[in-house]
Amino acid sequence: MTAQRTFLYDDHIKLGGKMVEFAGWELPVMYSSIIDEHMAVREKAGLFDVSHMGEIVVKGRGAGAALQKLIPTDMGRLEKGKSMYTCFLNDTGGVIDDLFIFMLSVNEYYLVVNAATTQRDVEWLTQHCKTNVSIQDVSAATAKIDLQGPQSFNILKKIIRDDRLENLKRFHFFTGAYKGEPVLISQTGYTGEFGYELFCINNVASRLWNDLLEAGKEYGIKPVGLGARDTLRLEACYSLYGHELNDTITPVEGGIGFVVSAQSEYIARDIIENQKTHGAPRQIICLEMLGKAIPRSEYKVLYNNQDIGYITSGGYSPVFKKGIAMALVTSGVVSVGDEVAIVIRDKTSPAKVVQRPLYKYSGKRL
């Protein structure tokens, strides 16, 4: 199967993007330098094409109730114009996907899911939702552009002139207009910085992308590839499906226990509630390397020469200038401040267990 291209493919080539295949899509891993792109987002602004991600509309009188049965998060936390992070669970409490739910109205929800799992999510939803709920996969028609970093507001307000933008709160959204077409503007992101996620129809994506780059020039905006998207979310300790979360890792184990809040019945509730109360067999910890070596996914973690788990995501942190990681380990063995050893190419390198998150979201807006 050949990789799919987003509607911004030609723009990436023009910008010198180094294209790679990711989840069946051809996307830029970087344009110039992952470190430069990473720091642009932390200090100024960065623009991401994440059109590969899936969007599913769940609609109908029973939509809210149907979704509640599939997630451990209280749907009551939503209101019109608000979004929340949650996950779909399988019967054993493993995560089918992590996602954002945007409440468009009491009977209409917009789900933003991972690219590789979109098809499976649609099947899961179809299987579990009754006849009074319609499920529509709108991914193919939708482009998603993320504008992230402390200068994001200054840039976006030049393109989208809308009074609602100024006071838009975190995890809130509205549908604005760009060139007469609707754009869903959400104050959310996956970088640990203030910023927006923009959803529009494919045929305005290129104009919106280029307008944002032009408007952001005076603020030092850079186009940002998947490489920096990964290092940014790693510093912020955001989970990545297939790494911290998967079919066999529960949300409590995977470090997103905060999504467990529903009081009503949902799939695998007994298992999840039990883990939330009594602890899960494994837990995600955050690590900082003490030497110069770089931890990578799947490297083993040792404590007192005992194998306690493995790195789920690791890499070089441009902000802290050292190797950092998240690891899935046996619960209760280590705590913050303990020293563990990472097995790197048959040798061990010391690392310290540190507080989560490594990089704290401040919401700084310049």
Next chain:
Amino acid sequence: MSNIPENLKYTKTHEWIEVQDDYTGICGITDHAQEMLTDIVFVELPEVGIEVKSGEQIAVVESVKAVSDVYAPVSGRITEVNKTLEDSPDLLNSDPYGKGWIFKIDIKVKHELDELMDAAQYAEHVASGV
């Protein structure tokens, strides 16, 4: 187009060797290799004194995104390594043929040098995209 100096010999795996006299070679990774990697943040150097065979994995270069092996262009004994790279791995990006050299090798089998590519051949190899 990346820089490919005339006086060096090259491997398919993007290492270079500069033959200083009949027996000593200085080795590193090419400008093309560092361009592909970008943002090199860690180098694992070989131990001085070890004997290696041509094509044997001998060092590791890590960029932000990827782990990449470095192979010995010829057989021989490692006589010196560039310790500066441990603190400044970015020298591999900024000066791959100069301050970014990785190791020196006592060349054991001289005719192995004849199997390496010259600048023109390596340019062709890079252009072929392998």
